[in-house]
Amino acid sequence: FFDIGALDAYIRRCKLGQCRTSDAAALTQEVMYGATAEDRKKATQELERFTLHICDELKKLQHIQKSRLQMIKKALPPHMQTMLRDLQKSRGPMCNDDQRE
Numbered sequence: 001f002f003d004i005g006a007l008d009a010y011i012r013r014c015k016l017g018q019c020r021t022s023d024a025a026a027l028t029q030e031v032m033y034g035a036t037a038e039d040r041k042k043a044t045q046e047l048e049r050f051t052l053h054i055c056d057e058l059k060k061l062q063h064i065q066k067s068r069l070q071m072i073k074k075a076l077p078p079h080m081q082t083m084l085r086d087l088q089k090s091r092g093p094m095c096n097d098d099q100r101e
Contacts, residue, residue, distance in 0.1 A: 017057045024050060 008020045027050060030043035073081060 016061065017054075019050065019054050019057060024054075 004021050004025055008022050011017065011020065024047070027043050027047040031040055031047055034040035034043055073084065076084065
């Protein structure tokens with residue numbers, strides 16, 4: 001297993017958003033073991049909203065990362081840009097950010 005507290009601390013330290021793994025774990029526990037069917041249903045709905053929010057936050061972070069990478073690439077001297085493109089081609093499409101999505 002993994003240390004949820006450590007993961008939450010990492011997310012907070014790296015400023016990766018307000019959502020915490022411990023919140024998702026607590027909701028998951030409530031979905032599975034809630035005292036009543038109504039409690040489980042409510043937790044399921046909250047977990048679905050939480051998951052959608054997390055996905056939106058992840059997309060925002062990915063957009064920021066992609067934008068920053070593009071800025072870095074443009075700031076490189078032309079010969080370094082060429083070297084980077086060649087390196088990305090040699091490693092295949094998974095390393096080429098321009099081909100993702």
